[in-house]
Amino acid sequence: MIAIIYHDTFLSEINEDIFENKLSLEMRFTMTPKGIILNSNRNGDVMVKRYGKSFLNFFLGSSVNDAAEFLEKIVACSDVRTIVLRDRLDTSGAGMLFNGLYKKGKVHMVGYHPRFLSRITAEVVHELRNPLTVIKGFVQLSTLTQEFDKYHTAIVSEIDRMYAILENFLSYANEKAQMKSLLPDRLAHELIAYLSSECALNAIDFDYDIAYSAHTCRVDIDKMKQVIINLLRNALEALENQNGNKKKIFLRGTVEDGSYRFSLTDSGCGIDTEVLKHLGDLFYTTKAKGTGIGLSVCKKIISDHNGSFCLSSIPGQGTTVSFTLPFETKR
The missing domain is CATH 3.30.450.20 (PAS domain)
Structure with missing residues (x-):
């Protein structure tokens, strides 16, 4: 059975008494x-x-x-x-x-x-952990290959992204974003560079199928990288303890009516239906060191781009997370 949690689950209808008791703050x-x-x-x-x-x-x-x-x-x-x-x-x-x-x-x-400052602190920690993980990976690769110069640019880029993340949180209330017009397949190649290097480091097969579109989207590239790295970290963790089947991650880009959809699929263990029901809850996590806000950060970024966000999973077979970005309208 396929369990799906849609982007509007945030405001699902529940019993009024439970609602008032659980969300009294x-x-x-x-x-x-x-x-x-x-x-x-x-x-x-x-x-x-x-x-x-x-x-x-x-x-x-x-x-x-x-x-x-x-x-x-x-x-x-x-x-x-x-x-x-x-x-x-x-x-x-x-x-x-x-x-x-x-x-x-x-x-x-x-x-x-309440809990606003703790949420912001958790988000900062969560988002800085991602580029640090990438930097660690590139340092490990350079040690194995003895080709530090090859990864120098990527490491400096990730350090710059850490600075950008801090700036983003300092200006959180102003919703600042560096938006630019970009073809979806150009954006895809920006994301593929991160995906392929991380998958290679973790001995995971990576493939992609990106459809071309002549229509552009307005995007903040750094924020899109935040989204894809968040989703990639979740996929890698899902594949960590998998035995038997070959470990795979697949990125697909498809043209839809008025928008472009990116989908990231892993061949991991999938997500139980009961867990899916709680993924929209603030600070909910099944990870020992998790903050429970990774998906909320992703959803907010996609929302800021006027797109939609969806997660689907088949227990025992894998998980797909997808998001859409609307095409720019011609004036």
């Missing part, structure tokens, strides 16, 4: 595209009773404009979008982390005051 709202609140949970009621039924009334100064722009982005996107906003109740200076999703004509919003 969250503020949740349902509102119109213009921010008029239709209903809220008991924590959200605190804001509504104090500041009225307009989401924009929760903020002061420049945060009002940021909130209005955030609403527009949510309506224009098919996935969860995230931002940090300073609301009127905030006195810590950290702001509230808001997740929003537009579905069936309504905006669903979740705000997190």
Whole structure:
């Protein structure tokens, strides 16, 4: 049986009593595209009773404009979008982390005051661990081959990416991105360079099939590398303890209606259906040293690109993670 978790699982409907008990630290709202609140949970009621039924009334100064722009982005996107906003109740200076999703004509919003700093810290650790792992791999290869000069450029590039990651988190609230127009197959070759070297180091067969498209996508290449390395690390860990079948990772690129889809498939042990159900939970992980935020980082980056994110798995046969990037529209 195939178990699939889609990108909109973030706001799945559950029993109201369990919802209030389990997520009692969250503020949740349902509102119109213009921010008029239709209903809220008991924590959200605190804001509504104090500041009225307009989401924009929760903020002061420049945060009002940021909130209005955030609403527009949510309506224009098919996935969860995230931002940090300073609301009127905030006195810590950290702001509230808001997740929003537009579905069936309504905006669903979740705000997190607690655990924000621990989340940011965990994300920084998680994201810096990826380039460090790549650097370690290149150093090991250079030791084996005695060809340090061959890997020098790649190692320096990863160090630069670590600096970029730190800069990204410092400007997290501003959602800064270095977007450029790129053909999907050109982007694919950027990603293939990382995939092939890591698979070679781990004695894993790697192959790819990338369809050509004349349409361009607007992408931040460094952020796309973050996504693919996150997904690759998960695939490698799934293949670590596999016996018998040949270890394989396959990257596919396909043209869809209005978008381009990248799919990364491994021949690992797959993911149990019960585990899939919890993959959207904050900090949920099955790894001893995991942070439980790798997929949430990936989903946020793809959401920032107005794409969608999907994970499917067959226990005992493997896992496929895919994401779409919308084509640029000609003016």
